[in-house]
Amino acid sequence: MLSYIVRRLGGALVVLFGISVVTFILAYAVPSDPARMIAGPKASMATVLAIRHQLGLDRPLYVQYGAYIWRLLHLNLGMSYVYNLPVTTLIGQRFLPTATLALSAWIAELVIGIPLGIYTARRARKLSDYIVSILALIGISLLIPWLGIVLLYWLGFKIPIFPLGGAGGISHLILPALTYGITGAAAYTRLLKSSMLEVLKQDYVRTARAKGATESRVINRHVLRNALIPVITYGGIDIGYLLGGVVLLEVTFNWNGLGILAYNAISESDIPVIMGTVLLTALLVVLFNLLVDIVYVFVDPRIRYG
Amino acid sequence: MSVQNASAAIGGASKSQKKSRGALFWKSVRKFPMVYVGGLIVFLLVICAVFAPVLALHNPITQYQNGLHMDGTPVGPSKFFPFGADDVGRDVYSRLIYGSRVSLIVGFVATAISLLIGTTLGLISGYFGGFIDTVIMRITDTILAFPFLLFALALVTILGSSLTNVLIAIGILGWGVMARVVRGQVLSVKEFEYVQAARALGASTPRILFRVILPNILGPIIVLATLAVSQNILVEAGLSFLGVGVQPPTPSWGNMIYAGVQDYQFAPWLMVYPGVALLLAVLGFNLLGDGLRDILDPRNATH
Amino acid sequence: MTEALLDVQDLKKYFPIRRGVLQRVVGQVRAVDGITFSVMPGETLGVVGESGCGKSTMARTILRLLEPTSGKVEFEGKNVVGLSKNEMRAMRREMQIVFQDPYASLNPRYTIGKTLLEPMEIHHLHTASARKQRVADLLDRVGLDPDYTNRFAHEFSGGQRQRIGIARALTVNPKLLILDEPVAALDVSVQSQVLNLLKDLQDDLDLTYIFVAHDLSVVRYISDRVLVLYLGHMAELADADEVFADPLHPYTRALLSAVPVTDPDQKRERIILKGDLPSPANPPAGCPFHTRCPAAMEICSKQVPAWQEAKPGHLVACHLYQ
Ligand SMILES: Nc1ncnc2c1ncn2[C@@H]1O[C@H](COP(=O)(O)OP(=O)(O)OP(=O)(O)O)[C@@H](O)[C@H]1O
Ligand code: SF4
Ligand SMILES: [Mg+2]
Numbered sequence: 008m009l010s011y012i013v014r015r016l017g018g019a020l021v022v023l024f025g026i027s028v029v030t031f032i033l034a035y036a037v038p039s040d041p042a043r044m045i046a047g048p049k050a051s052m053a054t055v056l057a058i059r060h061q062l063g064l065d066r067p068l069y070v071q072y073g074a075y076i077w078r079l080l081h082l083n084l085g086m087s088y089v090y091n092l093p094v095t096t097l098i099g100q101r102f103l104p105t106a107t108l109a110l111s112a113w114i115a116e117l118v119i120g121i122p123l124g125i126y127t128a129r130r131a132r133k134l135s136d137y138i139v140s141i142l143a144l145i146g147i148s149l150l151i152p153w154l155g156i157v158l159l160y161w162l163g164f165k166i167p168i169f170p171l172g173g174a175g176g177i178s179h180l181i182l183p184a185l186t187y188g189i190t191g192a193a194a195y196t197r198l199l200k201s202s203m204l205e206v207l208k209q210d211y212v213r214t215a216r217a218k219g220a221t222e223s224r225v226i227n228r229h230v231l232r233n234a235l236i237p238v239i240t241y242g243g244i245d246i247g248y249l250l251g252g253v254v255l256l257e258v259t260f261n262w263n264g265l266g267i268l269a270y271n272a273i274s275e276s277d278i279p280v281i282m283g284t285v286l287l288t289a290l291l292v293v294l295f296n297l298l299v300d301i302v303y304v305f306v307d308p309r310i311r312y313g
Numbered sequence: 314m315s316v317q318n319a320s321a322a323i324g325g326a327s328k329s330q331k332k333s334r335g336a337l338f339w340k341s342v343r344k345f346p347m348v349y350v351g352g353l354i355v356f357l358l359v360i361c362a363v364f365a366p367v368l369a370l371h372n373p374i375t376q377y378q379n380g381l382h383m384d385g386t387p388v389g390p391s392k393f394f395p396f397g398a399d400d401v402g403r404d405v406y407s408r409l410i411y412g413s414r415v416s417l418i419v420g421f422v423a424t425a426i427s428l429l430i431g432t433t434l435g436l437i438s439g440y441f442g443g444f445i446d447t448v449i450m451r452i453t454d455t456i457l458a459f460p461f462l463l464f465a466l467a468l469v470t471i472l473g474s475s476l477t478n479v480l481i482a483i484g485i486l487g488w489g490v491m492a493r494v495v496r497g498q499v500l501s502v503k504e505f506e507y508v509q510a511a512r513a514l515g516a517s518t519p520r521i522l523f524r525v526i527l528p529n530i531l532g533p534i535i536v537l538a539t540l541a542v543s544q545n546i547l548v549e550a551g552l553s554f555l556g557v558g559v560q561p562p563t564p565s566w567g568n569m570i571y572a573g574v575q576d577y578q579f580a581p582w583l584m585v586y587p588g589v590a591l592l593l594a595v596l597g598f599n600l601l602g603d604g605l606r607d608i609l610d611p612r613n614a615t616h
Numbered sequence: 617m618t619e620a621l622l623d624v625q626d627l628k629k630y631f632p633i634r635r636g637v638l639q640r641v642v643g644q645v646r647a648v649d650g651i652t653f654s655v656m657p658g659e660t661l662g663v664v665g666e667s668g669c670g671k672s673t674m675a676r677t678i679l680r681l682l683e684p685t686s687g688k689v690e691f692e693g694k695n696v697v698g699l700s701k702n703e704m705r706a707m708r709r710e711m712q713i714v715f716q717d718p719y720a721s722l723n724p725r726y727t728i729g730k731t732l733l734e735p736m737e738i739h740h741l742h743t744a745s746a747r748k749q750r751v752a753d754l755l756d757r758v759g760l761d762p763d764y765t766n767r768f769a770h771e772f773s774g775g776q777r778q779r780i781g782i783a784r785a786l787t788v789n790p791k792l793l794i795l796d797e798p799v800a801a802l803d804v805s806v807q808s809q810v811l812n813l814l815k816d817l818q819d820d821l822d823l824t825y826i827f828v829a830h831d832l833s834v835v836r837y838i839s840d841r842v843l844v845l846y847l848g849h850m851a852e853l854a855d856a857d858e859v860f861a862d863p864l865h866p867y868t869r870a871l872l873s874a875v876p877v878t879d880p881d882q883k884r885e886r887i888i889l890k891g892d893l894p895s896p897a898n899p900p901a902g903c904p905f906h907t908r909c910p911a912a913m914e915i916c917s918k919q920v921p922a923w924q925e926a927k928p929g930h931l932v933a934c935h936l937y938q
Pocket of ligand 3 (some may be wrong): 671675796
């Protein structure tokens with residue numbers, strides 16, 4: 008088991024290396040004049056020349072890559088051209104709002120998805136199962152900004168229950184979370200349903216039933232506990248992606264987080280900021296994947312790791 | 314004993330087995346009727362895109378004066394503009410019809426790119442195993458570590474906003490899942506004796522990969538591809554919404570929704586129609602992919 | 617004496633066991649551990665042994681579907697082991713294999729016609745029209761209706777599938793057929809039909825067979841000589857009649873005692889082997905059979921018995937005969 012965890016860590020390190028290579032290529036090797044790209048379209052020639060020198064863009068690519076890694080290791084993601092501040096500072100300012108939003112969105116997915124999963128599993132192949140499944144499918148087929156605006160229109164404008172976007176208290180979180188929950192719940196519903204149906208077939212469930220346990224007791228005690236394992240795995244991976252996944256949500260609800268930061272950086276071609284957010288979100292994905300895999304070793308007794 | 318008699322004695326294919334694979338497939342389709350609905354939607358969508366010039370009432374980028382009120386606000390649905398006009402007086406209905414082209418092109422072409430990369434790498438990874446497998450899988454993990462939309466956003470920004478670049482960005486980001494699934498399938502199929510038989514008969518490695526193994530794992534690949542089309546249509550719309558996709562005045566459902574957002578309080582048709590069109594298109598592919606998955610699931614097999 | 621068609625010398629196939637962070641090799645599964653025999657043109661060599669004794673591994677290693685760990689496989693004097701890709705492809709026309717599982721051995725996506733055409737395409741044999749004719753001939757030859765070419769494998773019964781598998785192996789006109797338990801998965805009534813077909817084919821096409829089985833009565837019916845394997849090692853090799861009349865190795869005796877006897881007068885005592893089959897990853901020292909051998913002696917656990925002739929043409933690896 009220890010060897011499995013060590014191997015898994017090694018794999019994660021390799022992936023981190025891969026991420027650094029990809030971001031380096033995108034920022035430095037693809038553009039014909041990275042200095043111009045990094046400085047932005049409005050920068051003066053002097054600024055471009057300064058950046059070119061500062062980044063050593065006249066040196067061979069591998070030297071540049073080494074310098075890039077060196078900067079990353081010192082948590083130096085470069086300077087934003089637009090804000091004239093270190094990218095790390097900008098990201099630091101926006102991290103908490105985005106994390107709050109992502110967490111709320113995640114909770115909404117669970118709150119909607121898991122009960123529906125239990126419901127459809129218990130009513131499998133009945134009409135209500137089909138209806139709920141199709142509703143869930145409609146959910147994942149919706150464009151986040153579109154659903155968000157529709158909700159804003161009805162629940163913020165026509166019937167003004169919730170604020171029309173922006174940051175603030177819990178009330179500001181509800182509509183964005185609901186939007187994300189509706190579009191993301193189907194994955195949980197489907198996963199939980201199939202894993203519950205799988206567990207319901209197992210012997211120990213039959214034994215419990217034969218012993219006369221009530222149906223809801225069987226579900227709660229025996230089925231759910233086992234069926235939730237894959238859901239937890241998926242949930243852990245899902246939350247890793249969420250920090251990068253709430254861009255559309257932030258833009259729609261004018262939630263001033265990392266997504267808006269990246270979005271604004273695009274129109275200004277503020278490459279250091281864009282690559283900084285990409286790098287950070289990828290790191291978090293790797294981290295959460297790793298955590299899930301390691302937790303899994305302890306949770307799931309069925310798998311042995313050689 | 315003559316040969317004829319011998320084969321008669323051995324018996325023809327038994328009755329229960331006589332049904333062809335195709336017949337079995339259609340029998341399962343009946344059990345999952347939503348596949349029809351999905352298929353129908355996809356079919357209509359393709360018709361829309363192919364016959365857009367016929368189906369559209371007006372030129373999608375012409376700005377009509379009678380599309381705007383005196384105060385400059387767009388006119389609502391009418392005989393001339395079935396779905397209303399947009400903020401510069403263009404016909405929303407005709408733009409919607411033409412917009413299906415962008416969605417379908419992105420859906421199909423980007424998926425094809427991912428499919429090509431993912432299937433090839435998955436086949437190689439699963440068949441050869443060992444060091445090659447490890448390398449390919451770590452590359453796959455790397456690609457999968459980037460949140461799709463944000464990374465596509467960064468990529469399109471660096472490459473420049475255009476339909477081609479959107480296709481490339483979505484295509485080269487989307488192969489990770491395919492490679493993983495294909496690899497898993499290859500791992501199980503390559504142990505079958507018919508693969509060993511092909512090797513024993515001297516089949517080359519490309520032949521084994523693409524002619525022997527690939528046709529046998531096509532089912533899951535088709536399911537995956539169908540679901541990827543729906544996902545890619547949504548990502549394109551998302552990118553267009555963020556202003557980095559197809560550039561105006563070319564209509565795409567994403568940039569139509571974006572244009573409609575500003576005016577949603579007094580001209581809701583601007584975003585309602587493209588939103589519903591997008592929903593239907595994505596839902597169509599999702600229903601199709603989901604249904605095919607159920608049909609191909611051996612646990613649901615009809616025998 | 618005629619030249620051997622196939623000459624296998626000290627063939628070994630070990631599968632590495634990997635463990636730990638770096639997936640280091642920590643051990644070997646000795647699936648095939650030093651096998652030497654030769655097969656004469658036109659003869660049938662039966663290979664028997666319990667499940668897991670390495671029969672399939674041996675078959676696949678001879679064909680280089682698995683790379684041998686060491687040893688020689690000479691076909692008509694040419695060592696197969698070192699052959700280049702192209703040479704190997706040519707060699708594949710000489711040796712073919714028929715598999716045990718009639719369901720897994722045919723590609724479910726191919727029609728029978730395609731199954732039989734493909735090998736000819738690979739080796740660029742015949743013209744297009746001649747290929748079609750040959751497919752029909754082959755189907756006829758193995759006792760199937762030539763009109764079946766457009767059907768898929770799942771439309772056939774197990775016995776019919778096995779016939780198709782045999783026809784596929786014959787497409788390239790091989791001299792040697794390795795039959796890896798070709799009838800084990802079939803009903804008893806169908807088994808004899810397929811065995812008869814194999815006998816007919818051998819006579820008509822001058823084929824040489826290596827016939828792998830764990831069913832001794834099947835082996836007796838078809839083989840000229842019999843090789844008994846235990847845990848990747850050779851236990852005994854002799855003419856089929858000789859092996860059945862006078863089995864020397866205690867393992868062969870145990871195997872034979874399990875075969876139901878048709879003649880009630882010829883009563884034989886059933887020898888039940890004690891213990892489980894040891895793992896080929898961790899084989900016993902000395903004679904590999906000593907952990908279960910009813911006749912085991914002290915020397916057996918210390919020294920590997922030599923492979924030697926106990927009677928003329930009757931080879932055995934056992935200390936009882938040294
Ligand atoms: N790829 C492999 N990796 C590791 N071990 C293997 C591999 N293939 C086979 N073995 C092991 O080698 C031994 C011999 O297997 P093999 O399939 O050759 O036996 P067999 O005599 O054909 O058995 P059966 O009668 O069941 O077909 C077994 O212990 C098996 O577990
Ligand atoms: S050598 Fe010894 S243990 Fe091995 S078979 Fe002969 S008597 Fe038995
Ligand atoms: Mg075998």
